[in-house]
Amino acid sequence: MIDGMTSPTRTSNTPMPSxxxxxxxxRPAAEGWEQQRTPEGRPLLQFASPRVKQPPQHLADLTLxxxxxxxKELGLPAFRAKQLSxxxxxxxxxDPERMSDLPKAGREELVEAMFPPLLTEVRRxxxxxxxxxxxxxxxxxxxLVESVLMRYPGRITLCVSSQAGCGMNCPFCATGQAGLxxxxxxxxIVDQVVxxxxxxxxxxxxxxxxxxxxxxxxxxxxxxxPLANYKRVMAAVHRFVDPAPEGLGxxxxxxxxxxxxxxxxxxxxxxxxxxxxxxLSLHAPDDELRDELIPVNNRWKVDExxxxxxxxxxxxxxxxxxxxxxxxxxxxxxxxxxLLAKKxxxxxxxxxxxxxxxxxxxxxxxxxxxxxEVQDEFVETLRAAGIPTTLRDTRGKEIDGACGQLAAAE
Numbered sequence: 001m002i003d004g005m006t007s008p009t010r011t012s013n014t015p016m017p018s019x020x021x022x023x024x025x026x027r028p029a030a031e032g033w034e035q036q037r038t039p040e041g042r043p044l045l046q047f048a049s050p051r052v053k054q055p056p057q058h059l060a061d062l063t064l065x066x067x068x069x070x071x072k073e074l075g076l077p078a079f080r081a082k083q084l085s086x087x088x089x090x091x092x093x094x095d096p097e098r099m100s101d102l103p104k105a106g107r108e109e110l111v112e113a114m115f116p117p118l119l120t121e122v123r124r125x126x127x128x129x130x131x132x133x134x135x136x137x138x139x140x141x142x143x144l145v146e147s148v149l150m151r152y153p154g155r156i157t158l159c160v161s162s163q164a165g166c167g168m169n170c171p172f173c174a175t176g177q178a179g180l181x182x183x184x185x186x187x188x189i190v191d192q193v194v195x196x197x198x199x200x201x202x203x204x205x206x207x208x209x210x211x212x213x214x215x216x217x218x219x220x221x222x223x224x225x226p227l228a229n230y231k232r233v234m235a236a237v238h239r240f241v242d243p244a245p246e247g248l249g250x251x252x253x254x255x256x257x258x259x260x261x262x263x264x265x266x267x268x269x270x271x272x273x274x275x276x277x278x279x280l281s282l283h284a285p286d287d288e289l290r291d292e293l294i295p296v297n298n299r300w301k302v303d304e305x306x307x308x309x310x311x312x313x314x315x316x317x318x319x320x321x322x323x324x325x326x327x328x329x330x331x332x333x334x335x336x337x338x339l340l341a342k343k344x345x346x347x348x349x350x351x352x353x354x355x356x357x358x359x360x361x362x363x364x365x366x367x368x369x370x371x372x373e374v375q376d377e378f379v380e381t382l383r384a385a386g387i388p389t390t391l392r393d394t395r396g397k398e399i400d401g402a403c404g405q406l407a408a409a410e
Contacts, residue, residue, distance in 0.1 A: 023329065023333060024329050025329065025330075025333075026327075026328070026329040026330045027289075027292060027330070028171045028172065028289075028292040028293050028330070029171070030171045033177050035169060035171055035177075036169055036179055042295070042298060043169045043171075043295035043298075044167075044169055044179075045167060045168065045169060045295055045296060045299070046167025046168075046169075046179060046180040046228075047167065047228055047262075049163075049180065049182045049183035049229070050180065050181070050182055052141070052181075052182045053141060054182075054185060055116070055118055055139065055140045055141075055185050055187070055188060056116040056140070057116075057187075058114070058115060058116055058118060058185070058187035058191070059084055059085065059088055059114045059115060059187070060088070060186060060187035060190040060191065060194075060239055061185060061186045061187045061235070063238075063246070064081060064082070064085065064242075064245075064246040067081035067084070067085065067114075068081040070114075074110070074113065076110065080102065080110070082245050083099070083101055083102060084099075084102075084110075084111075084114055084115075085244075085245035085246060086244070086245040087099050088115070088194065089194070089239075089244055089245055089246075089247055089248050089249075090244050090245060092194050092195075092197045092198045092201065093198075094111060094115040095111075096108045096110075096111040099111065116140075117140070118139065118140065118185075118187055118188050118191045119137040119138075119139065119188065119191050119192065119195060120137065120138045120139075121135060121136070121137060121195075122136040122137065122138050122144070123135075123136040124136075129206065130205065130206040130207075131150065131151040131152075131205065131206040132148065132149065132150045132151070133148070133149045133199065133204070133205060134146060134147075134148045134149075135147050135148075135149070135192075135195070135196075137192070139164065139184070139188060141182075143164035143165075143181045143182065144164065145161040145163075145164050145184065145188075145222070145223050146161060146222060146223060147159060147160050147161055147192045147196070147222055148222065149196045149199065149200075149205060149215075151205050151206045154209075155216045155217050155254075156200060156205065156213060156214070156215050156216050156217070157215070157216070157217040157218070157219060158192065158193055158196045158215045158217070158218055158219070159219050159221050159222045160189060160192045160193065160218055160219070160220060160222050161184065161189075161192070161222035161223035161224055162183070162184055162189055162220055162222070162223070162224040162225075162226045162229050162232070162233050162236075163180060163181075163182070163183050163184055163223060163224025163225065163228065163229055164180075164181035164182050164183075164184060164223065164224070165178050165179055165180045165181040165182075165223065165224070166179075166180055166223060166224050166225055167179060167180035167225065167228060168225050168228075168260050168294070168295065168296055169295050170260065170293065170294055170295065171292070171293070172293065172325070172327065172359070172367060175223045175224070180224075183224075183228075183229040183232060184224070184229065184232065185232060186232045186235040186236045186239065189232065189233065189236040190236050190239045190240070193215050193218060193240065193248065196215050197214045197215055200213050200214055200215070201213075201214070215250075216250070216254055217254045217255070217256075218240060218250070218254065218255045218256070219255075219256040219258070219279075220233065220255075220256065220257045220258055221256070221258050221279070225259060225260060225262065226257050226258060226259060227257070227259040227262040227265035227266065227269070228262060228265075230265050230268065230269075233257070234269075234272065234274075237252070237255060237257070237274060237276060238274075240252075240255055241255070241274070252274050252275045252276050253275055253276070253277065253318075254277075255276045255277065256276065256277040256278075256279050256321070257269065257276050257277070257278055257279070258278075258279040258280070258281055258323065259279075259280060259281065260281045260294050260296050261280060261281070261282075261294065261296050261297065261300050261304075261305035261308075262296065262300070263300040263304050263305060263308045266278070266280075266305070266308040266309065266311075266312060267308055267311065267312075269312065270308075270311055270312040270315040270316060271315070275316055275317075275318050276318070277318060277319075277321060278309065278312045278316075278318065278320050278321070279320070279321040279322070279323050279355075280305060280306070280309045280320065280321070280322055280323065281294070281323040281325075282294075282302070282305070282306075282322050282323065282324055282340070283323070283324055283325050283331060284302070284331045284336065285302060285336055285339045285340035285343055286302065286336065286339060287301050287302050289330070289331060290302055293330075293331065302343070303343065306343055306344070306347065307347070309322075309352070310347040310348070310351060310352075313351040313352070314351075319350075319351060319352060319353055320351060320352045320353070321352075321353050321354075321355055322340075322344070322352055322353070322354045322355065323355050323357060323392075324340070324354060324355065324356045324357065325356075325357050325358075325359050326356050326357065326358050326359060326369060326370040326374075326375055326378060327359045327367055327368075327369070327370070328359070328367070328368050328369060328370045328371065328374070330367070332370040332374050332375070332378055333378075334377050334378060334381050336378075337377075337378045337379075337381035337382050338381055338385065340354070340382065340387075341381065341382050341385035341386075341387050342385070344387055345385060345386065345387070349386060352387070352388075353387075353388045353389070353390070354382055354387055354388070354389045354390075355389075355390055355391075355392045356375065356378060356379060356382075356389065356391050356392065357391075357392040358370065358375060358391070358392075375391060379391055
């Protein structure tokens with residue numbers, strides 16, 4: 001998601017705190033591509049998906065009751081819904097030859113009706129150690145999306161996409177530069193996980209730890225703004241957590257939903273009574289910089305987004321994550337870490353965890369990650385203020401599969 005560029009000579013006229021030192025202030029400025037803007041000159045925000053043809057209905061789009069109703073419409077007994085669901089959500093297959101518990105007569109037609117093809121693999125890239133795989137998928141209408149599968153000790157995480165493209169237009173994000181093509185369907189989101197489980201079962205992700213491995217953690221940090229595709233994302237979350245055979249039977253606590261700050265949707269998420277992990281991609285604690293870096297900040301300001309995140313904690317009891325990409329000379333100043341800590345501590349203690357992430361570069365970009373000593377100072381400033389802080393691992397950078405690098409280019 002990070003192919004945006006900035007001019008290193010463009011600086012802010014806004015005075016910095018007296019203790020900010022003399023390190024320069026770089027401002028976001030798109031170069032090498034044209035940022036989409038409104039007639040008034042503001043960065044264009046696309047909250048609604050364009051009206052385009054949607055993929056055919058798939059079993060994963062439906063609840064178990066809806067699957068049973070559809071099978072009755074097809075003139076088949078309702079109990080076939082559980083059989084089909086078991087094959088898909090537990091055996092990760094849509095191959096009729098592997099569904100021997102279904103009558104051979106009409107089996108292929110039934111599978112064709114319930115499992116229309118959704119994702120076609122275009123390319124697969126692996127890191128040298130084999131522990132990270134990036135998939136490029138072509139959807140039914142030709143749109144391209146990516147997902148990233150990562151093995152860690154004791155867990156396997158899949159970074160999923162929820163939209164083809166993105167409408168949030170952040171200038172440091174390669175995904176956002178192309179704008180929003182369309183929302184992904186519930187089943188297109190779910191099918192990324194099922195496809196990843198097939199790959200794991202085939203022993204294609206690093207060194208296998210045990211024979212029953214599967215995706216244990218899901219992060220909605222791939223292409224798209226998840227809360228702009230709220231209804232389908234939440235339906236996908238239900239498929240992930242619903243017990244077998246209705247869904248994958250995963251723990252909601254192992255699912256992370258992120259956003260750049262769509263405040264009304266954050267508040268709606270807090271009322272879902274699903275204990276998912278919530279992550280706010282903040283990237284700047286001051287409105288002046290965040291207005292430029294994250295255009296949605298022109299709609300909902302920093303304090304509004306943090307207030308909504310704190311309310312999520314109060315309603316769910318789930319600690320919130322703050323994601324913060326460290327960009328050299330732009331947002332990595334120690335005074336910004338102090339300001340962020342002040343804003344978080346004003347709401348209370350123990351409710352939040354900050355994840356600074358060194359910026360992952362993409363070809364052609366002159367934006368870069370902070371110097372190691374600057375990263376350390378930023379982290380230590382937060383910790384000294386009592387904010388739990390962990391510098392995030394940049395997995396998959398060598399295959400453009402790390403945070404901020406998903407551009408879905410062939």
